[in-house]
Amino acid sequence: MKTFAELGLSTELLEGINKLGFKTPTPVQEEVIPRLAKLEDDLVALSQTGTGKTAAFGLPLIQMLDQKQMQTQALILCPTRELCVQVHKDLASFSHFLPKTRIVAVYGGASIISQSRQLHSGAQIIVATPGRLLAFIRQGDVNIKNIRAVILDEADEMLQMGFQDDLNAILAATPETKKTVLFSATMPQEVTSIAKRYMKDPVEVTIGERNQGIENVRHIYYMVAAKNRYPTLKRIADSNPDIYAIIFCRTRQETRDIAAKLIDDGYNADALHGELAQGQRDHVMQKFRRRNIKLLVATDVAARGLDVKNLSHVINYNLPDDVAAYTHRSGRTGRAGKEGISIAIAHLREKYKIKQIERRLKRKFELGRIPSGQEICQQRMLHYLDELKTTAIDSSQIEPFLPAIMESLAPLEREELVKRFVLSEFSQLLNYYRNAPDLNDKQSESRGRREPSSGRDNERRDGKSKTYKNRDSNDRGSDNERFSRFHINVGKRDGINPGRLIGEINDASVGGPRIHVGRIDIQTNCSLIEADTRYAKDIIKTFSSLMINGRKVQAKIADDKERMTPRSDRSKRPGRPSKPHPIRSKRKKNKSE
Secondary structure (H helix, E strand, O other): OOOOHOOOOOOHHHHHHHHHHOOEEEEHHHHHHHHHHHHHOEEEEEEOOOOHHHHHHHHHHHHHHOOOOOOOOOEOOOOOOHHEEEHHHHHHHOOOOOOOOOEEOOOOOOOOHHHHHHHHHHHEEEEEEEHHHHHHHHHOOOOOOOOOEEEOOOHHHHHOOOOOHHHHHHOOOOOOOOEEEEEEOOOOHHHHHHHHHHHHOEEEOOOOOOOOOOOOEEEEEEOHHHHHHHHHHHHHHHHHOOOOOOEEEHHHHHHHHHHHHHHHHOOOEEEEEEOOOHHHHHHHHHHHOOOOOOOOEHHHHHHOHHHHHHHHEEEEEEOOHHHHEEEEEHHHOOOOOOEEEEEEEEEEOHHHHHHHHHHHHHHOEOOOOOHHHHHHHHHHHHHHHHHHOOOOOOOOOOHHHHHHHHHHHHHOOOHHHHHHHHHHHHHHHHHHOOOOOOOHHHHHHHHHOOOOOOOOHHOOOOOOOEOOOOHHOOOOOOOOOOEEEEEEEEEEEEHHOHHHHHHHHHHOOOHHHOOOOEEEOOOOEEEEEEEHHHHHHHHHHHHHEEOOEEEEEEEOOOOOOOOOOOHHHHOOOOOOOOOOOOOOOOOOOOOOO
8 A cells, every 4th residue: 555655745735634644545545646646637536425535636636736827727516515615625724735725615605706706816726516616607707718627526416416517518618638537426327428528538447346335334224114214213213322324315395304303302403405595504514513413314415515424324214216326325424444334214115226226236235123112222221321330430529419418318229229210311211112013014024025026027028118907906995085097207218117106105105094006007208107086196296206217207197198008908928927016916925935
């Protein structure tokens, strides 16, 4: 392993690194710094979040600056204001012993007048979010026609957030002679297209494997009924007394709801979502970094770019629709050589999602067992007593009061005293978990339930649509239950299968009765699904809050002209009987099970 001095960095930068306590370069720094210092080739660097990417591009960028020139020489683009602020802070620390270095951060949510003033004073390196930078370019406050290098930090995040048009406009304003360096944790098609369009024969540096999760993150999933998501979250928090975690939710409303429930239940929690003003976001993050908040409930968009050290857990309250999003989530724990835990609270019909993520990350997930109330109480009590025994105390402060205390407690036997002491500390926890039900899914544990099919067994050989018949379509419950047909703008090309659709509808029924589902017709670009008319608003709301395969899902009541594919059109594989719906069918156990 090389040292920073062997990477060719200047004395001033080495002093700055030493002041920050850096000892040896990380693998991505060891690979990228020498290449970027030469500034000879475009570069694509694939590396997970938390591997030291900022120093990998920041140190050589600072070193290549012409300190006599105050014009903009390098540009760093970040997906979020939080990451923008963090990168600016890190670069300022690296250049501590180079006082003439001018680095300016521009991002939304802050005073545009103040940022404009800083730019006019001179900015050798601009760290920016795409939207705010493009506004400055159009106003004539920024000139990037002579830059030597542009860094796209977390490029996959920027594209997923919808910045492709802004990136195209910014990169089109840069000189052809500049070198482009693209950092990304994953390499989706959109990132590949950016590389092809704006980079010339880029050198690829891959730390680990493409789209692979961090090595020292343990992945656990719990299979639960939809109504038990929140009780499961509470048990996870209660069974980990020292938990320090980010909890990811799909929507802003769900983020607010879960944070409010946690606060009402006595947890140090708060929400982070896109509707917060910059000042509110900064206040929440300040409390979280100081650990005044132990549980931060956030959406993917709001949490992008956050740099928080020593997270013990990342909790997926809902699994993301995009596997790359799970990679980013889990990458926020297990940093700097420390171990971390990524937990997924999965619906009973989301097993296929777990399998997809396992294949992409090349990691085997553990099926977790939700602890019982008695186990949690015992664990919390013993943890508290262990801390009590090892905590240093200054007995001199209580010494004058000991005679009176001992006299007051003299009538109590030792066992009685212990009981009263423990009950005074844990009565609320004990009352909550008294007669607590078992939340573990018995069918999942016994493997008695058939896992959702990927849909391939029912796929037509001619590539046409696939139609599935749910047993509920013949048994529609009470007389007042009618079915509506819903149109959803995602289909076979988006990897949709019946299990996914029914799993989302099941989420819409949280806290209420099961929503009956009828026939499902998965076509190439859309899907039609029959479901109980009484829950139409809930179903449309649930689907319309999703992003699947990078597309915003839109759900509506289907037009009368939109018909299900007739059952007579469904093909059967030679020698095989047609299958009932893979989700609703009852599976007969094999003798070996």
